[in-house]
Amino acid sequence: MKICILLRVYNRIADLEANISIINQRWKNYDYDILVVSNGREHGFTPPEQIRNQVFRIVDLPNNSGHLSGNSQLLLAGCQNIDFDAYGYILILEADTWLCDDRIIKTYVERLEASDAVWASARWYDKFYSLATDFALIKSSFLKNHTDIFNFTEYPECFVCNYLVANELKYIYIRENMPVGLPSYIRKYPYAPKRRFFLFPKSGMLTHHIELLKRGMDEKKAFFNLLSGSKFFETPIRYSAFEKIKIRSAFLFQSIFIRRSWYSQRRYWKPE
Secondary structure (H helix, E strand, C coil), X not given: CEEEEEEEECCCHHHHHHHHHXXXXXXXXXXXXXXXXXXXXXXXXXXXXXXXXXXXXEEECCCCCCHHHHHHHHHHHHHCCCCHHHCCEEEEEECCCEECCCHHHHHXXXXXXXXXXXXXXXXXXXXXXXXXXXXXXEEHHHHCCCHHHHCCCCCHHHHHHHHHHHCCCCEEECHHHCCCECCCCCCCCCCCHHHECCEECCCCEECCXXXXXXXXXXXXXXHHHHHHCCCCCCCCCCCCHHHHHHHHHHHHHHCCCCCHHHHCCCECCCCC
């Protein structure tokens, strides 16, 4: 099985370099081709030369079309550079989304193979039907003829879900990466800056924006070492095993929070 990783980046170049190292050294279950798509050149952000021999291809776009439309731009440009017939699956991944290993990918490849679903990712919003686009596993045979699923300008997670439903196509939730957010009445919670989780211990995924961490990249690397049970990154910060227990406890406790979907039907997002 060959999988193409469509790895997209704007300005998180340090995250990109770290992520490529993780994939090349710790992902072992499949044969991966890494396609890096970047749109930060006009603002001084370009993939460094030293990664060029570590990836399959780099597509360096000359401009950025904006925050959400820029995300669409990266995905569509990536699709234009993929030979879909060469791969069983396409994995879309953001540069700052790190997975300790590829066990969760193997789990959901097997689930998708055993079903007629074409997409697997986390639910992004509690209020709307939605599918995460920071980490998603997609059947290549589907995406080959449906690249317009990435032709969004706002609410990409809702657009993708609506697209699949409108075309009577099935999807699977990656529940190990859920929930993403906290209820609006929770103003502060451990491991969830801005009421959003950036650590997912069940899947071994980290999605931190380093500017939200007091000690930046060193802290993110320390969290990676903790979740992976390794010393993969050199960092002056070291967490004890008790920190991992605290993270798991925080996830366990949040499950009792009352959520909107418990008393109000989840609905489909509609553009204004």
